[in-house]
Each structure stands twice: as structure tokens, then as C-alpha cells.
Amino acid sequence: MTRAGALLAAAIAVLAPVAAGAxxxxxxxxxxxxxxxxxxxADGEVLAYAQYELYSPxxxxxxxxxxRTDRSGWLSFVPDVPGKWRVxxxxxxxxxxxxxVDADAALAAPPAQGRSAPAFTTAFVLRPLVGLAAIAAVFGGLVAVxxxxxxRP
Amino acid sequence: MHVPDGFLSPQITIPAYAVWAPLWAWAARRHFGRAAVESLPVIGTLTALAFVIQTIMIPVPGGTSTHLVGVTLLALLYHPLVAFVCESLVLLVQALFFGAGGVTVLGVNALAMGLLGPLAGWLAWKALHRVNGKVAVFVAAYASIQVATLAVAGALGLQHALSPRYFPLPVAVVLPAMLVPSLTAAGLAEGAYTVFALSLLRKANLRGVTLD
Known part of the structure; x- marks a missing residue:
């Protein structure tokens, strides 16, 4: 190997990892x-593969x-600035x-452990009852008045 | 079927409110005065029933769901404007207690689901009821859902044309995605529900409940 060849081989040996790293x-x-x-x-069915957009404050x-949300309806993001992120x-x-979504509050909160799929909660049952009560109150109030x-008019 | 808050810009929501609010006030004054006191318990019950059935999701293949509206019954028994007033109340309660729909889009949702749908159903019933009563009721309810769906899809499509920032999907995507479940599931279920509920009301022979 000539001197020039040896130098070229040495240069390749040094630069090759850098070039590969690029x-x-x-x-x-x-x-x-x-x-x-x-x-x-509200019935627990997830919005799977739904399109979403996220806006930074x-x-x-x-x-x-x-x-798009994943098969289970989840989306995730890593906020780079504090404040309210719009989803x-x-x-x-x-x-x-x-x-x-308030990124400050979310980052300050401890990570949720063992959170499972949305389920039928007390609120799920109570909210329709509140709605029914509101409608009953409107019509009942009108009849009473x-x-x-x-x-007679 | 409800358009959620944030999906429509003020370019659409404000004109919709400008139509909805005076029409609602006029309709309420005309159909919910003292003369209607005998009908109010039945109208209230049917409104509550509409509220309940709108919370029941019907799963549709493709990972989505649909639901009935249930106010065509009120349009057929009383007047399309009665359905409009009642559906507006249902939508307001849903917006306040459920986060379904929303206050900013109330005008659009009420005009689509409370006025255009029931009005189309009522017109279909008027055209067909002398031919066959039950078929006319079924077709009326079916047509009501389709027209309401078209109106909501149209509003979303218009929003996309005006500003995709509010609603990123074009009408070419939204229209089939909304119409297919509506044509194949919601419309049929709405028709069956309306025919069934009407036959029950007839058997109950309630005062003020007639369908000529």
C-alpha cells in the first residue's frame, strides 16, 4: 500500500462511523x-382511529x-411549553x-396508575336523570303556572 | 348527529342563532300558551322520551354509532313547530348536562334536528297518510332522520369550505360517513319507534292525542 493509500484508508476508518451516524x-x-x-x-364506545389536531398555546x-387516535381512542403528546393546549x-x-388541556396541571399531577377503560359510572346514570328532571321541571312549571x-286567556 | 362546540365558526353559528331564536320564541308563544295546558303533560313526556332515546347509541359497523331523534312523533301529533321547540329544549339540556352538542352550535343543531327533519317528516306524512297510515308514519320518521342528517352534514361541509380549521373533513368524507348509518340503521329504527309509540298512544286514548 502506498502512503496515499494508507492515508485514504485511515480517513475512511475515521469518517465512516460519522457518515453512517448522519x-x-x-x-x-x-x-x-x-x-x-x-x-x-357517553356509552363508553371509544373514538378509534379518529382524526385529531393539537394546537400549542x-x-x-x-x-x-x-x-389519529389509536384503536383504543387514545392520543398522546409531549408539551414543550406550559399553558392550555387545544385538542x-x-x-x-x-x-x-x-x-x-392544561399542560401545567397535567404535568404536575402524579401519573395515573392502572387506569382502565371508561366504564359505566354513577355520573353516567345520574346525568340522564338530571336531564329528565330539568325537562319535567320546565313542563311541570308551565302547567302549574x-x-x-x-x-282562559 | 349533534355538531359539537368548536366545529362551526361564528360565520355559521351566528346566522343560525339569528334564525333560531326568534322562530323559537314565536313557536313557543304560538303553541305553548294557556290553550295548550291540557296537552303539556303528553308533550312533556314525549320530550323526555326523546331526550332518553337520544342518549341511547346504536352501534354501527365501522366503529361508530348513531342514535334516534324521536321528535317526529311530536310533529305528527301536534305540529312541526312543537317538535322544534321541544327538540331545542332537549338539545339545551344535552349541551348543559352532557356536553353533547353545545351552546354555540345550539341554533344549527336545533334547526337541523328540530325543524328541518320534523318538517320533512310532517310533509311526507301529509302526502302519504291517506294511502296507508302506518306506512306514512314510518316514511315520515325515516325521512325526518335523513333530512336532519343531510342538514348537519351540509353545515359541516359548508364549514370545511369556509374554514377547514374549524372542521378538517370535507363534505365528500362526512356525507357518506353520516348518511350510511342514517339510511341503514337510524332511519329504520326511528320509523319503527315512531310507529310503535304512536300505536301505544292511540291505545292509551289520551286526551288531545289524535292523528287525523
Whole structure:
């Protein structure tokens, strides 16, 4: 090997890992830093594979993140600034939600342990009863007022 | 079927409110005055029933669900504007207690599900009831759901055309996604429910409940 050949071989040996590293995809793993949100209907059915958009408080016009919920209706994001992040989940049938998530509060809270699928809770049963009571109150009140005043105009 | 808060811009919600609010006030004054006191218990019960059945989701293949509306019955028994007033109340309660729909989109939802749907159903019934009573009721309820669905899909499609930031899906995606469950499940269920409920009400022979 000539001197020039030896130098070239040495240069390749030094630079090859760097060149290879330019295309290498690295990763960083952090736990309990992301905020996860699950979208589901009142009866517990999840919005699986629903389209969503996420807006950072730093730029409320251009989505910070776009994608689809997973099979279980979850989406996750890692906030890079504190404040209220806007999440919009859109089902093809026009259902969905549009809400703000407080990144400060979510990051300060301890990670949820063993959280399971949404289930039928007391609120799930009570809320329809509250709704029924409200409708009954409107019509009952109207009848009571009319009966008190007399039905003649 | 409800459009949620945040999916429609003020360009649509404000004109919808401008139509809905005076129409609601006029309809309430016209149909819920003292002369209606005898009908109010039945109307109230049917409104509560509509509220309940709108909370029951019917699973549809493809990972979504649909639900009945249930106010065509009120349109056929009393008047489409009675259905409009009652459905508006149902939507308000749902927005306040359930987070279903929303206050900003109340005008749009009420006009679609409370007015256009029941009005179409009532017109279909008017056209067919002399041919066959039960078929006319079924077709009326079926048509009511389809028209309400079309109106909601139209509002969402219009929003996408005006500003996709509010609603990112085009009408070409939303329309079939909403109409297929509506045509194959919700419409049929609404028709069956309306025919069944009407036959029960007839048997009960309640005062003020007639369908000529």
C-alpha cells in the first residue's frame, strides 16, 4: 500500500462511523412526561382511529401535532411549553370534542396508575336523570303556572 | 348527529342563532300558551322520551354509532313547530348536562334536528297518510332522520369550505360517513319507534292525542 493509500484508508476508518451516524435515527425514552387523552362516547364506545389536531398555546393557528387516535381512542403528546393546549378530535360522522388541556396541571399531577377503560359510572346514570328532571321541571312549571292563572286567556 | 362546540365558526353559528331564536320564541308563544295546558303533560313526556332515546347509541359497523331523534312523533301529533321547540329544549339540556352538542352550535343543531327533519317528516306524512297510515308514519320518521342528517352534514361541509380549521373533513368524507348509518340503521329504527309509540298512544286514548 502506498502512503496515499494508507492515508485514504485511515480517513475512511475515521469518517465512516460519522457518515453512517448522519442517517442513524436515534431515540430518547422518557416516561410520565406525555399527556394522554382518550376520546369516547357517553356509552363508553371509544373514538378509534379518529382524526385529531393539537394546537400549542405558543401558536394557536398552526397545528403542533396531527394524527389519529389509536384503536383504543387514545392520543398522546409531549408539551414543550406550559399553558392550555387545544385538542380537537373529529369523528367522520361529525362527532368529536374540542377542549383545552392544561399542560401545567397535567404535568404536575402524579401519573395515573392502572387506569382502565371508561366504564359505566354513577355520573353516567345520574346525568340522564338530571336531564329528565330539568325537562319535567320546565313542563311541570308551565302547567302549574297556567293552572294557577286559569286556562282562559 | 349533534355538531359539537368548536366545529362551526361564528360565520355559521351566528346566522343560525339569528334564525333560531326568534322562530323559537314565536313557536313557543304560538303553541305553548294557556290553550295548550291540557296537552303539556303528553308533550312533556314525549320530550323526555326523546331526550332518553337520544342518549341511547346504536352501534354501527365501522366503529361508530348513531342514535334516534324521536321528535317526529311530536310533529305528527301536534305540529312541526312543537317538535322544534321541544327538540331545542332537549338539545339545551344535552349541551348543559352532557356536553353533547353545545351552546354555540345550539341554533344549527336545533334547526337541523328540530325543524328541518320534523318538517320533512310532517310533509311526507301529509302526502302519504291517506294511502296507508302506518306506512306514512314510518316514511315520515325515516325521512325526518335523513333530512336532519343531510342538514348537519351540509353545515359541516359548508364549514370545511369556509374554514377547514374549524372542521378538517370535507363534505365528500362526512356525507357518506353520516348518511350510511342514517339510511341503514337510524332511519329504520326511528320509523319503527315512531310507529310503535304512536300505536301505544292511540291505545292509551289520551286526551288531545289524535292523528287525523
Amino acid at each position: 442517517h442513524e435515527v436515534l431515540h430518547e425514552l422518557e416516561r410520565d412526561r406525555a399527556i394522554s387523552l382518550r376520546a369516547y362516547f 405558543a401558536d394557536p393557528k398552526i397545528p403542533y401535532q396531527k394524527g 380537537k378530535v373529529v369523528d367522520q360522522t361529525g362527532h368529536g370534542l374540542d377542549l383545552e 297556567y293552572r294557577r292563572k286559569g286556562t
